[in-house]
Amino acid sequence: MVTISRQTRAQLARDASRIRADLQRRGASVAAIAAEITRHLPISPLEAWRLAYGWSRPHVVEAVGELYRSDGLAVPGLTAAMLCRWEHGTVRPSAEYAHALARIYGVPLTHLGIPLPGGPSGWYGHLTPHPRQEGPMQPDAHPDLTAVADSIALNGPGTGAVDLAERAVEFYAARYSDYPPRVLAAEVARCRSLLIDGSATSTDTRRVVGWLSGLLGSLAHHTGDVPASLIHFGTAARVGEDLGERRLAGWALGAQSMVTMSQDRHTEALELADQAAEFADDELRRAQITAWCRLRPLAALGDRARLDDAITEARRHMDAADREEPGRFGFDRAEFHQHLAESLVGHDPSEAARQAETSIRLKRVGSPGWAAATAILARTHAARRNPQDATAVGMTVLETVPPGALRANTRSRLFRLVEDLDGHPAVGELADALRA
Incomplete structure (x- = not known):
């Protein structure tokens, strides 16, 4: 990318202003002005639309804030410096900000020249369909997500609900990164509550509850609630051990090790890693536990010899693994x-x-x-x-x-x-x- 000096940028802005003034006298539309600016000047479409309106960057930042307020959302942390970098192409805005800018300028997103990242739809690819404040999720914020627990509730208690909940675990694990952590946590907790009625539960129900508890542990960790995270992981590990569900037990113990490491309890993290390794019965699981649970504690302890050995071991297991598993429970x-x-x-x-x-x-x-x-x-x-x-x-x-x-x-x-x-x-x- 060619670097343009600040003086040249200022001159380009003056040239764009002259184009706008000339076309406004002829009664041209904003769209025509933006097209003319991009035709004659080396300016990105995103910057051209702002200059076509004659707006400053602080004006656009304030407009985005007003848009969020009108949608009932907390004002985002957008700054004029961030907008500048987006316009100059050094970084690109998130999908959320890109859609907000498209609404501000009143154009389809494609007109702004922003190459949005690909991938599955969801939180990173949609315009603010969620509440940013720390409150309960709006019921229509993510209909694809809320419909999962709704279907389980409509089915009523019994074997059918457990079968649906098993599928829900797969859905939540595969789509884990598509939703804000607090939003997903509310739905996972709701799903789990539908399986717990205070009476004796079947082995299948306990197994599904264990996996849902594991998800809640991860979500608590990703929202900074360490005590809740350790409680949920402890529940998942205990259920896994009681039922002989080795994958659940090993994964939950490994997750406990990582959270413990985040609290700078390095030796305890390594002890949990040893427990988790007892349940790792194939190469991918061994690679996962070694990389997850041993590398950072050994690095923090300054034990370079053991760290090098662990890295070698992790590489060996990963190279020998015959698959990769995307999703929350995979590696x-x-x-x-x-x-x-x-x-x-x-x-x-x-x-x-x-x-x-x-x-x-x-x-x-x-x-x-x-x-x-x-x-x-x-x-x-x-x-x-x-x-x-x-x-x-x-x-x-x-x-x-x-x-x-x-x-x-x-x-x-x-x-x-x-x-x-x-x-x-x-x-x-x-x-x-x-x-x-």
Whole structure:
């Protein structure tokens, strides 16, 4: 991408203003003015539409805020600097912001020239169909999601409800990243409550309740509620062990290890990893438990020899695995490379950067996995003493992922990035955006 100086940008804005004034005198429409600006000047369609209206960036930011308020939503953290970067193509807006801008300018999204990320529909690909405030979900916010528990409720108690709930677990796991964590948590909890009536429950019911508890543990972790997360994971692990559901028991113990690690309880995390490994009965599960639960605690303890051995072991298991499993309960190479990257930030930041970049390439832009790997990549820049690049990469996470969808563990990574940069002037904007 060619870098254009600030002076040249200012001249382009003046030229666009002259085009607008000339065409307005002839009675031209805003659309015609925008087309003429892009025809004669090296300006993106997104910037051209703003200049065609004669609006400043702060004006557009305020208009977006008014749009959110009119929809009954909390005002987003959009800034004029973010809009500037979108217009100049250094980063692109999230789907949510892109649709908001299209509404502000009164045009189809395709007219703004924004290449939205592909992937399945859902939270990252829709315009604010959800409440951003910390309240209950609006009933019509995600009809595809709410319909799942509604169908189970309509079926009534019994074997049929359990069969439907098993399918619901598969749906929630596969679509886990398509919804804001708090929204999905409300529906998973509602589904689980339909199976618990205080009376004796069948083995099949307990198994489904165990998996739903595991989902609730993950959702609590991703919203920063550690105590609730550990309670739900403990329930899932106990159900798995009692019923001989090895996959559930191993996964829940591994998840407990990760949450424990987030509390800097490194030795306890490793002990839980050992328990989880007892249930890992194929190569993919062994790769998952090793990468999830052993790498970061060993890195935090500074045990480089054991860390290197664990990385070698994780690679061996992953290479020997005959499949990948997407979804909340699965494991794939994108997640594998993410965990390798995070464990190496303090030991080998250049290799950590390569692993993070590999993970990023394997994930959809704007997805939670993409955000996590991008935040880790930003930390590798800080470790290599590149504060400007570290801040810029960190800001792309906040500019791409809507605030309500940013998981707590990724937010924690960005706060650690601010600490890594230790007050460097370049980190000011990132720190302000995180506080907002």
